[in-house]
Amino acid sequence: MSLTAETLWKLLSAVRERQPLVHNITNFVVMNNTANALLALGASPAMVHSSDEVEDFVAISQALVINIGTLYSEQIAACKLAAIKAKAAGVPWILDPVGAGATPYRRAAAAALAGLGPNVIRGNASEILALALERGQGKGVDSTQGSDAALEAARHLAVRARATVAITGAVDYVTDGQRVIAIDNGHPLMARVTGLGCSATAVIGAFLAVEQDALTATAAALAVFGTAGELAAAEATGPGTLQVTLLDQLYGLNEQLLAKTSRWQIITCS
């Protein structure tokens, strides 16, 4: 499926109708917001972490989201079990390598998970550069680079990991190594709310559950999420109200709002 205004609406409607079960192994900072973003979108989230049950849970899910924000050794083990099971069971999965460049431990964990065949990898510019170049980057979990600075690295990473790679920032880029789509939604205030990148990753997970082409699913999810964020920022009086209003906007998005507000561009189609 190629990306058109109709595709966005079609995929969002599919999420709302099918209510896919999205299994999240994610960080403690954003669990509540991620679950709420998925519920507001129309999906059915579950946060399940124990090595004792992640494989069973992946098997009944329509997508898997792995986010290494608040990493610890038991969780890395659970993430690996879940990723391997997802691959074996044909469940699409997405990796969010939070703060991948901040410490050697985090870099190693992100690289190991990227090697287990994620369908999509989403990060900010510093995270994608750290993963692509295998070296330290960024300031903690925040990016020190614009998203465009990581685009070439993202294309290389996409080829090496055989994955769709998304860099989010002022402009979001999505690439499978050859094709590149740029999405120009969102608002600078979104960077002042914790974990909206993590929520974007989870929303991509929901779209992967209803669309096989990972590039299309990822770009559509980011356009939908960015549109909701942009509409929310227009109403918000600060980051507190933005976080709340974003959920209302995800819930209320309709075909007209999407057609009017979403902006993207297919840059390369080689």
Next chain:
Amino acid sequence: MSLTAETLWKLLSAVRERQPLVHNITNFVVMNNTANALLALGASPAMVHSSDEVEDFVAISQALVINIGTLYSEQIAACKLAAIKAKAAGVPWILDPVGAGATPYRRAAAAALAGLGPNVIRGNASEILALALERGQGKGVDSTQGSDAALEAARHLAVRARATVAITGAVDYVTDGQRVIAIDNGHPLMARVTGLGCSATAVIGAFLAVEQDALTATAAALAVFGTAGELAAAEATGPGTLQVTLLDQLYGLNEQLLAKTSRWQIITCS
């Protein structure tokens, strides 16, 4: 104490006056919201999980809430220690068997805890069916059944576990195996906010701290929580604002609002 409009107000007032310390061993998704729901209600919440201190903490608490949402082995051990101590010390406790039917691991943990003598068990229809029938049910942590479909199973479970059992859904049912009370408050939008079932469980915990009859405490708590949710949904523009407004409503509930909005029915009184 039997359930009347006056009982609701009397018990809510008792929570506000006595500010019972409610010990929660709960999941990472809802900790913040659960603590805030208890504070808005007038109780004094604490989230304490380590096996090194749960027994000491139960001993100073007026009620204990155990919720298995984001289960892992150390937490199951801590839950068991806490439940056994609560029983020995006469501290009432409530079990929330989140996603009990989703995996064998979760089913086993829920069954083991249900065997330790909870005063109340609260779940959605799929969770209560899974626990009563000892088999898989539901879609992840969401119910695939209406609450009425689980009523007979709830009555059996109540007898077997010697507990009050609550099934929440479009209509909430509370039973001790013989008596059944149906509460008809709430709003469909509440299902689009994560963890409101968990908050309802915690509110029941607070009511158990001020009312010995578990059936009355549970039904009153669900009527209060459902009333607050219903009033909040009338103001909300989506699930984001609902989550916030619900806390304001719990905080602001008064006798008149409760009398006007709460709706329940004693179905069986054999």
Next chain:
Amino acid sequence: MSLTAETLWKLLSAVRERQPLVHNITNFVVMNNTANALLALGASPAMVHSSDEVEDFVAISQALVINIGTLYSEQIAACKLAAIKAKAAGVPWILDPVGAGATPYRRAAAAALAGLGPNVIRGNASEILALALERGQGKGVDSTQGSDAALEAARHLAVRARATVAITGAVDYVTDGQRVIAIDNGHPLMARVTGLGCSATAVIGAFLAVEQDALTATAAALAVFGTAGELAAAEATGPGTLQVTLLDQLYGLNEQLLAKTSRWQIITCS
């Protein structure tokens, strides 16, 4: 630097300009809110807990916040590693001894961390009394004492721990053992939102990153946070909206609002 109306604005502006990386090892209840408070203020928060990486992360941070709210053994170990590293690397750090008086386990952990040289310790009156007097205090994580009742204990603790000690409550007191500053901002409704004390601790962390004098940094941070809370309470309709509006106010604070609303008094200057 001594505390004046200009100091408040100067330090807040310094946080916004330098965006210090603040490393938090904190509890699961407040992680999201703490991160959002720091982002709204203008700092760059990270929540990093694993013993495998806390030392590396401290080394790249401008301040460290340690909060024992939802304590467990691995986390105590990580906190100790991080505190020792912070001391060695000259990174200022603050201890929040949540519920220090509630259980022997919690008391021992708080005392051990207080012995590792925090620049600042912030708690409610019961927590500071428990830490100073080395005995049980409080009701769970809530205080049973007014902040003034703990002032003498705070002065002794400050001398013994060679730290600045802050007691927050209706009035906040900050002391280095000799000097005492009282801050009279905030609103009673703030006690009905979970973790605002933890957020205050994190905000102090951000101010420690831009101001070497711990007494000044701590008092300024509490005046800024209390001012934002007071302005938010004036708009809020309950604890739900207060939590959201507080973030908007932290984000929007300007020199005029600070000058007009902040209230503090230097009580002792011996």
